[in-house]
Amino acid sequence: xxxxxxxxxxxxxxxxxxxxxxxxxxxxxxxxxxxxxxxxxxxxxxxxxxxxxxxxxxxxxxxxxxxxxxxxxxxxxxxxxxxxxxxxxxxxxxxxxxxxxxxxxxxxxxxxxxxxxxxxxxxxxxxxxxxxxxxxxxxxxxxxxxxxxxxxxxxxxxxxxxxxxxxxxxxxxxxxxxxxxxxxxxxxxxxxxxxxxxxxxxxxxxxxxxxxxxxxxxxxxxxxxxxxxxxxxx
Amino acid sequence: xxxxxxxxxxxxxxxxxxxxxxxxxxxxxxxxxxxxxxxxxxxxxxxxxxxxxxxxxxxxxxxxxxxxxxxxxxxxxxxxxxxxxxxxxxxxxxxxxxxxxxxxxxxxxxxxxxxxxxxxxxxxxxxxxxxxxxxxxxxxxxxxxxxxxxxxxxxxxxxxxxxxxxxxxxxxxxxxxxxxxxxxxxxxxxxxxxxxxxxxxxxxxxxxxxxxxxxxxxxxxxxxxxxxxxxxxxxxxxxxxxx
Numbered sequence: 001x002x003x004x005x006x007x008x009x010x011x012x013x014x015x016x017x018x019x020x021x022x023x024x025x026x027x028x029x030x031x032x033x034x035x036x037x038x039x040x041x042x043x044x045x046x047x048x049x050x051x052x053x054x055x056x057x058x059x060x061x062x063x064x065x066x067x068x069x070x071x072x073x074x075x076x077x078x079x080x081x082x083x084x085x086x087x088x089x090x091x092x093x094x095x096x097x098x099x100x101x102x103x104x105x106x107x108x109x110x111x112x113x114x115x116x117x118x119x120x121x122x123x124x125x126x127x128x129x130x131x132x133x134x135x136x137x138x139x140x141x142x143x144x145x146x147x148x149x150x151x152x153x154x155x156x157x158x159x160x161x162x163x164x165x166x167x168x169x170x171x172x173x174x175x176x177x178x179x180x181x182x183x184x185x186x187x188x189x190x191x192x193x194x195x196x197x198x199x200x201x202x203x204x205x206x207x208x209x210x211x212x213x214x215x216x217x218x219x220x221x222x223x224x225x226x227x228x229x230x231x232x233x234x
Numbered sequence: 235x236x237x238x239x240x241x242x243x244x245x246x247x248x249x250x251x252x253x254x255x256x257x258x259x260x261x262x263x264x265x266x267x268x269x270x271x272x273x274x275x276x277x278x279x280x281x282x283x284x285x286x287x288x289x290x291x292x293x294x295x296x297x298x299x300x301x302x303x304x305x306x307x308x309x310x311x312x313x314x315x316x317x318x319x320x321x322x323x324x325x326x327x328x329x330x331x332x333x334x335x336x337x338x339x340x341x342x343x344x345x346x347x348x349x350x351x352x353x354x355x356x357x358x359x360x361x362x363x364x365x366x367x368x369x370x371x372x373x374x375x376x377x378x379x380x381x382x383x384x385x386x387x388x389x390x391x392x393x394x395x396x397x398x399x400x401x402x403x404x405x406x407x408x409x410x411x412x413x414x415x416x417x418x419x420x421x422x423x424x425x426x427x428x429x430x431x432x433x434x435x436x437x438x439x440x441x442x443x444x445x446x447x448x449x450x451x452x453x454x455x456x457x458x459x460x461x462x463x464x465x466x467x468x469x470x471x472x473x474x475x476x477x
Contacts, residue, residue, distance in 0.1 A: 049432070052436050054432050054435055054436060074438060077435075077436060077437070077438050078438070081436075082433075082436045084429065084432075084433050084436075086429065089426065089429035089430050089432075089433050090433040092430050092433070092434065094241050094245070094350065094351075094352075095245070097446075098446050101444075101446060102434075102437055102439075102444065103437035103438050105444030105445075105446070106437060106438035106439055106440060106444055107438050111444075111445070111446055114446075115446070134238065134241070134242070136238065150437065151437070154437070154438075
């Protein structure tokens with residue numbers, strides 16, 4: 001089994017002095033998916049941004065055997081696709097089709113080929129009918145799917161999703177679970193939704209104050225850190 | 235959402251929409267020069283230029299009233315200079331200033347309303363406008379939408395808590411709240427803009443927006459440019475004679 005991600009002693013401090021990551025060691029093998037749990041501000045999103053080279057901390061981040069540095073960002077960003085928490089931040093082009101093709105065009109794919117690949121990616125997420133629509137006309141669930149298409153079209157090896165169930169109603173959430181389960185990519189999902197995580201991944205990591213406080217199955221971590229909605233009642 | 239109207243207009247399908255951006259830029263430039271150099275003492279220049287713009291708007295299937303209203307956005311700026319000119323005793327020059335700025339705004343709006351921004355910037359780049367400047371314009375345009383969207387959300391939130399009930403007696407309180415909201419608006423827009431930029435970088439953005447459609451200068455674009463320029467030069471010459 002090949003190692004897709006390896007993180008060693010990762011440390012990151014924001015300019016305001018907040019220590020967001022404090023010596024993270026993490027690995028992820030191919031054909032494996034993992035959920036990141038932890039309170040708001042525990043460092044999950046900051047960690048995810050390092051995997052794509054959007055933030056650079058101390059320590060080492062290796063993606064598909066290549067260290068993440070300024071020189072190989074294009075390679076890393078092709079390998080790691082991030083779906084951000086707020087799809088409105090991700091959908092910035094005038095039409096859905098243009099937005100999905102954005103990454104391809106940036107990587108030099110011919111416009112006509114980018115268009116057909118974007119259409120195929122939209123079909124993959126069941127959104128082929130909205131290609132000509134403006135992104136702001138879509139519902140939250142549709143936006144999430146289109147944002148996912150914009151990442152899937154790049155054929156990444158690793159799919160990173162930051163709080164993917166935020167803003168979703170139960171049917172949209174269910175449909176996202178079905179969609180993610182059908183995708184072959186390795187997934188890293190930051191979420192508070194343990195039921196969702198249980199349906200999509202097997203392993204879980206718990207973040208606490210910028211450190212990894214526990215690793216195990218989703219069930220083990222949810223029980224150990226009382227991180228299940230079932231334990232949320234008082 | 236009203237801030238995306240221009241974007242929607244630019245996605246239309248008409249004779250003007252189908253023209254290459256370079257052809258439209260060229261004709262618009264000639265129009266601007268023509269308007270700027272035409273003496274507007276009699277009402278004829280305004281009638282003629284107004285007619286040309288109205289015909290172009292109809293061919294482009296754009297809503298003329300909305301176009302006319304939106305172009306008026308330049309009037310407060312030119313009005314300041316017009317008032318100063320008027321106070322200096324030159325009423326005719328003041329009226330001329332207002333007319334020229336309004337027609338200039340209309341032609342620029344017509345260009346923007348018939349050309350998607352990415353295509354327009356590509357066109358400007360190919361006629362020699364520095365790429366860095368165009369990137370700045372594109373970011374400005376994109377983030378203008380972000381700020382506008384944030385402002386609309388905040389207005390709704392404020393309205394839901396009774397901000398519309400502000401009476402003249404409480405104007406001071408209202409102004410103070412509005413000032414605070416403006417500061418928050420910029421802080422929130424900055425954060426949102428950062429998020430968007432991050433999402434762009436994550437998908438390989440390298441400082442230049444990709445164009446989906448590569449513009450191609452066809453024979454019809456050449457004919458359009460030649461006829462458009464010829465019409466404007468003729469008009470300019472006739473108006474010079476009538477003055």
